[in-house]
Amino acid sequence: MIPYGRQNITQEDIDAVVKVLKSEWLTQGPNIKKFEDAFANYIGCKYALAVSNGTAALHLSALALEIKPGDKVITTPITFSATANCVRYCGGEVVFSDINPDTYLLDINKVKQLLESSPNGTYKGIIPVDFAGKANDLEELRKLADEYKLWIIEDACHSPGGFFIDSYGQEQKCGNGKFAELAIFSFHPVKHIAAGEGGMITTNDKALYDRIRNLRTHGIQQDPALKQFNHGVWYYEMQELGYNYRLTDFQSALGLSQLTRVNKGLQRRKEIAKIYNKAFADKSFIKGQSGFMEGHAYHLYVIEVDNRDDLIIYLREKEIFSQVHYIPVHLMPYYRQFGWKETDMPDAEKYYTQCISLPMFPTLTDSEQDYVIKNILTFYT
Numbered sequence: 001m002i003p004y005g006r007q008n009i010t011q012e013d014i015d016a017v018v019k020v021l022k023s024e025w026l027t028q029g030p031n032i033k034k035f036e037d038a039f040a041n042y043i044g045c046k047y048a049l050a051v052s053n054g055t056a057a058l059h060l061s062a063l064a065l066e067i068k069p070g071d072k073v074i075t076t077p078i079t080f081s082a083t084a085n086c087v088r089y090c091g092g093e094v095v096f097s098d099i100n101p102d103t104y105l106l107d108i109n110k111v112k113q114l115l116e117s118s119p120n121g122t123y124k125g126i127i128p129v130d131f132a133g134k135a136n137d138l139e140e141l142r143k144l145a146d147e148y149k150l151w152i153i154e155d156a157c158h159s160p161g162g163f164f165i166d167s168y169g170q171e172q173k174c175g176n177g178k179f180a181e182l183a184i185f186s187f188h189p190v191k192h193i194a195a196g197e198g199g200m201i202t203t204n205d206k207a208l209y210d211r212i213r214n215l216r217t218h219g220i221q222q223d224p225a226l227k228q229f230n231h232g233v234w235y236y237e238m239q240e241l242g243y244n245y246r247l248t249d250f251q252s253a254l255g256l257s258q259l260t261r262v263n264k265g266l267q268r269r270k271e272i273a274k275i276y277n278k279a280f281a282d283k284s285f286i287k288g289q290s291g292f293m294e295g296h297a298y299h300l301y302v303i304e305v306d307n308r309d310d311l312i313i314y315l316r317e318k319e320i321f322s323q324v325h326y327i328p329v330h331l332m333p334y335y336r337q338f339g340w341k342e343t344d345m346p347d348a349e350k351y352y353t354q355c356i357s358l359p360m361f362p363t364l365t366d367s368e369q370d371y372v373i374k375n376i377l378t379f380y381t
């Protein structure tokens with residue numbers, strides 16, 4: 001069977017994990033810092049913090065930016081629920097803003113309208129999502145955020161290695177910390193880097209980094225100079241309510257090993273995208289497709305089609321397991337209780353009825369991809 005995404009575990013990955021399993025440190029060992037430093041270097045930011053998963057990364061970011069009960073935060077409905085949920089963990093209010101039907105990302109003009117139509121200070125922050133691997137134009141979003149004094153958490157779970165081109169013609173890598181206070185990544189198996197579960201927070205802000213480092217470990221102060229008391233060499237000090245959101249040392253070793261191949265995987269994803277694009281160019285059943293982009297990290301390859309539901313069933317019969325990304329989050333029963341309903345986000349809702357994510361992962365073979373394409377073409381002819 002051909003899934004829409006699949007991890008790629010090599011003998012080097014296995015050896016790296018086994019080495020840690022045979023060592024002194026299963027957790028809080030040396031591989032965590034090595035993974036953080038290597039990831040920060042890859043992304044081009046100053047600080048990176050490894051955490052237990054992408055959801056924990058979002059929660060810690062929301063805590064560090066001090067979302068309080070009732071605070072309004074803007075995000076996209078076309079994402080995984082965790083993006084919105086981090087606001088709710090802190091008691092904040094999620095305000096969905098519709099997508100741009102061409103990019104599937106938050107539509108900056110609609111965000112602007114939302115901000116302009118409310119008194120200043122109504123909103124605290126924005127969480128854009130680099131959906132499918134396509135980078136948001138964070139330079140534009142930053143300008144808007146500065147005008148309205150908002151923070152930005154970039155949900156870059158889909159976009160390690162992705163970038164947008166800024167107004168100076170420079171590549172700006174997702175999560176590099178130049179435009180958003182914080183960015184978050186996930187190392188769930190279908191992502192670019194698989195660590196079983198795992199996540200990373202990146203930033204250029206030392207104060208946020210220090211705060212999140214403490215919150216990641218129960219709110220225990222990591223800096224001896226900032227402890228209020230000192231009872232002896234055994235003494236540790238919990239200064240605020242934190243969590244255990246640490247990544248283990250063996251997961252970090254796996255992430256570190258995967259990171260050495262991340263560029264190769266990204267190149268392969270781009271090759272696969274080019275082949276799909278070519279196969280579907282000018283096909284009348286295609287209702288929407290984001291044309292090939294060099295800065296796209298292609299976590300997902302999404303097209304919009306007629307008869308989407310029947311196509312999914314047809315492909316399953318052929319052992320091809322496509323997926324739908326995403327059910328608009330505002331239509332989840334949990335969010336409906338806050339008044340969200342059909343017709344609130346027309347572009348996201350239309351997209352939802354037509355979108356399908358096709359198999360996209362570095363080890364997808366040419367013949368497997370060919371089989372997927374042939375079956376789609378057969379279905380429509």
Ligand SMILES: Cc1ncc(COP(=O)(O)O)c(C=O)c1O
Pocket residue numbers: 053054055056079080082083129155157158185186187188197198199
């Ligand atoms: C856009 C997005 N945000 C957040 C998450 C949450 O990450 P995790 O599954 O590692 O908790 C995911 C994972 O699926 C995601 O795709």
